[in-house]
Amino acid sequence: MVTGDGAFIKKINRSIILEKIMEHEQISRADLSKITGLNKATISVQVADLLEEELICETTPEHHTVGRRPIMLSINSNAAYVLGIDLDYQKIDFTLANLQGHPVLTHTEKFQTTNYEDIVSYLIKQIKKFQKQCDDTRFGMAGVVIGVHGTVNKDERIHFIPTYKWYDKDLRRDLQAKLNLDIRIENNANLSSFAENVYQYHTSKNLFNIILTSGIGAGIINDGEIQSGYHGYAGEMGHMIVAVDGRPCSCGNKGCWEQYASETSLIQHLSTVLDRSDLSRDDVLTLLAEEDTTTIEEVEKWIVYIAIGLNNVINLYNPETVVINSEILSSYHHSVNKLESHLHSSVSQYCKIVLSNLGDTACVMGACALGIQRLLDGPKVIFSVSEIENDTPAS
Ligand SMILES: [Zn+2]
Structure with missing residues (x-):
């Protein structure tokens, strides 16, 4: 039997509220209450917390003709950014996404080397460049998720990447030693599948x-x-x-x-x-x-x-x-x-x-979505595909 104290229930309610705000993109407190079945007082307290954390923001719709314009809630897209990386063979794709999962900056680097140390050094340099671009935001760059084309164990250690011939590499530890950031390593197919679920087949x-x-x-x-x-x-x-x-x-x-x-x-x-x-x-x-x-x-x-x-x-x-x-x-x-x-x-x-x-783009989009889910502490993330707003390389 699953049991939980007040804090556990509060976390579940918070996840449900965030999930519905993401799903609807803009929603009023009253509709949140109707859709989730949570009473208005619970919605009010949770929304106040999320507003204070600046994870969500209030807006008023422009085209609302009848009566008073309702106050709508949406994800505060520029509060934080997440960097997704697809570490493919001889090619590395970077995508920086905002909190609504929209890509805002991309960069692709072609490589010949398979040397682990060289690629770690390059990743550190490039991640720092992206991080710098997020300096003026509430949470800055909140995390990095890297997709690798090989097997990754439950501790997020790389077990084997056939094309690179890398065995048992702790890429997360080696990056975190030089970067003060939340870093996650995942298999590329897992991330691609996650992207299909988050962006296409909700x-x-x-x-x-x-x-x-x-x-x-x-x-x-x-x-x-x-x-x-x-x-x-x-x-x-x-x-x-x-x-x-x-x-x-x-x-x-x-x-x-x-x-x-x-x-x-x-x-x-x-x-x-x-x-x-x-x-x-x-x-x-x-x-x-x-x-x-x-x-x-x-x-x-x-x-x-x-x-x-x-x-x-x-x-x-x-x-x-x-x-x-x-x-x-x-x-x-x-x-x-x-x-x-x-x-x-x-x-x-x-x-x-x-x-x-x-x-x-599936792997890198899935990486961004997983990073956002981690930052928001667990709600099911639902995003729509959008065009890249700014296709400027970070170099
Ligand atoms: Zn085989």
Whole structure:
């Protein structure tokens, strides 16, 4: 049985109120009371606390014609900022977001090195630059969340990043030694899945996100929470074996799903078939736009491989929403219908399969959203996607 004292109940009520303010963007005290079922006195006390902390602010709507204009409550977007970082191979994306989850500043850095110390030094320098830009705000830069393309354990230590060949690195400790900031390390697929839930599919209670880029990453969100398993490594679906004695994989096994269904595997296979050793993802997109027959044939075979793994995933998790993140799949006509035509099993149950609209920005957006949730101490965060207001690099 879950029990709680007054402070615990107060924290839950605060989370509910913040969640509803985020969901509605602007809401009056009276409507908050109606929607949450909390009495007006509780709303009044909690709102007064949040106003004093400057986490929310009062506004009056401009277009309100009948009677007195109501006082509305909204998140104080400029009270604090959070920095999301996508530490990808040879590329690092930075996005600074305000408290409403809107990106306000972005920067991308291309890299050749995989040296851990060099990248830590670079991250420290760049984080300080972003931090400086937030100096004049109530809470400044309140936190940093870094997505890494590898396994991260429950203590947020990096277990392994295959592309960097980094084993057992305590990136959070190494950054915090030089930065007086709250820093969190997460797996990129978990962050991408979180972003899909926060920015796109708010109402989905059970979301499964598959990212088909260099390998295959997957993240599971249940009722707004990232499900990362006992050690923190859940979602390594790319290493599910789909072919007996199949193509060798960097994990040491043969026949892993990502050797057949990732974008990299498609590009590699297509480069052999077309005899073009330098074939890139952009080239594949161009060939598809030109309706190249060979490319279409290979993409059709690739979709069958995606469906094989997806069938297994659906049977394991019975997901409500499956979000697939792949630019190639998104640019191919009716790809979801084609994928579903290969999912025949009467046992496989899911509600819908959709393609990601967040694409390559999913990880960094999820990082920002998770940082804001941490700052607000736990409410379910709900944001809308907006254009970047200021695309000025921080350098
Ligand atoms: Zn593998």
